[in-house]
Amino acid sequence: MRQLIFAFCIGVLPFAANAVEPDEMLTDPVLEQRAREISKDLRCVVCQNQDIDSSNAGVARDLRLLVRERLVTGDSDAEVIAYIRARYGDYVLLKPPLEPATYALWFAPIAFVLIGVFVGGGVLMSRRKQEAFEDLGAEDENTVSEILRQNEAGDAS
Template sequence: MRQLIFALCIGALPFAANAVEPDEMLTDPLLEQRAREISKDLRCVVCQNQDIDSSNAGVARDLRLLVRERLVAGDTDTQVVEYIRARYGDYVLLKPPLEPATYALWFAPIAFVLIGVFVGGGVLMSRRKQEAFEDLGAEDENTVSEILRQNEAGDAS
């Protein structure tokens, strides 16, 4: 049993392994934690769509080291991200910033949901209106019974 658990742990090792190498890590666990969080939001410019925290590319390693260097120098998280953004542009941010150029990106989904609710609601409401009918008025009743009587008379002859 113990061997099985051991084997499972060994098997899980590759999934736990990360691109961050021991020599990159900071001795201060708090700073290191912040560095990891920042790295997860920064895109690797070589292997795109991967964050620099999990990328093995050389540039990603350089950027990780730079993030840690800025943190040690006393930068806030925002300052570190801005430092890298100034050099690589919005593209390095895995989460696009909220600014006039990205309004369409951020608000389009909400707009589409609202349009959907509006159109869908409109269709359903108009359907319901068609199904509901009111009682015939006295005048209409008279007309109908008149027609029916005429029909009956016609059938009898």
């Protein structure tokens, strides 16, 4: 049993290990926290959809160090991101910015839901209309009133 637990730990530990190495970390916990948050929004340019905070790639490490360096010099979070975006483009942002080129990306889901609601609603409404009673013709109207009249007469007697 003990061996099993040991094997499990050995197997899992590497995945639990963090990419941010101790020598990268800032002594100021507030700045370090901000650096971590920024790093989570920046894409590692050589990995498939991984943020630089969790990547072991060399370029990711360089970018983490750069983020921290900028923070220490007094940049705001937005300034740090702008600095890196100026060099690597929108691609480096894991969350695409809202701008004319990305309107389709941001608004297409909402648009599709609206289209779905309207089309679905339209179909339901038209079906309901079909089920509604139409006016009876003059002949049928006469027949019905005749029957009703006879029934009334029957009740009275």
